[in-house]
Amino acid sequence: MKFSMKVLVMATAAMFLTTGLAIGGEEKDPLKARVPADKRSEAKKDKSPYGKDASPEIIAEGKAIFEGKGTCVNCHGKDGDGNGPAGKVLNPGPRNFTNCKFHKKRKDGELMWVIKNGSPGTGMVPLIPATISEEEGWKVIAYERSFCKD
Numbered sequence: 476m477k478f479s480m481k482v483l484v485m486a487t488a489a490m491f492l493t494t495g496l497a498i499g500g501e502e503k504d505p506l507k508a509r510v511p512a513d514k515r516s517e518a519k520k521d522k523s524p525y526g527k528d529a530s531p532e533i534i535a536e537g538k539a540i541f542e543g544k545g546t547c548v549n550c551h552g553k554d555g556d557g558n559g560p561a562g563k564v565l566n567p568g569p570r571n572f573t574n575c576k577f578h579k580k581r582k583d584g585e586l587m588w589v590i591k592n593g594s595p596g597t598g599m600v601p602l603i604p605a606t607i608s609e610e611e612g613w614k615v616i617a618y619e620r621s622f623c624k625d
Contacts, residue, residue, distance in 0.1 A: 505570070505577055506574075506576060510589065515585065518585050519585060521582075521587050529620070533617050534614075536618075537615045537618025540618075541618050544607060544611075545602060545611065545615055546602075546606065549561040550562035550565060550569040550599075551572060551619075552569075554573065555572035555573055556571050556572070556622075567596075572620075573623065575623040575624070575625040577623075578620055586619065587609075587616060590603055590612045590616070
């Protein structure tokens with residue numbers, strides 16, 4: 476098990492022990508912001524260097540990070556639907572990136588804020604800089620956006 480995966484497993488276990496969250500719940504409100512209200516305005520200003528139409532190469536790099544060292548696939552699943560093996564024990568469940576309404580509502584900067592800071596009240600832990608770089612985070616976001624087929 477890679478170091479980053481060990482950190483993810485330990486952090487998730489600690490969250491359950493300290494918050495008393497039940498295991499195995501779906502995301503109750505898939506459109507709810509995960510960035511705290513006092514940070515959201517600033518987070519929304521952060522823009523992806525790849526814009527709305529990332530190249531196929533950037534999306535492919537994001538996929539490799541999502542499925543590899545980023546460990547995103549463990550919770551969000553290979554199909555980005557929030558049904559990864561580790562995600563099945565999280566309450567609330569991980570984001571479902573196939574939900575196009577989510578992508579229309581949430582800005583890239585909000586997604587980056589969560590990758591950098593984790594998501595309070597969920598199993599999402601900070602991944603930047605411990606596991607991936609900021610540039611890799613933007614590539615992961617480009618890949619996550621590709622799950623919406625609208």
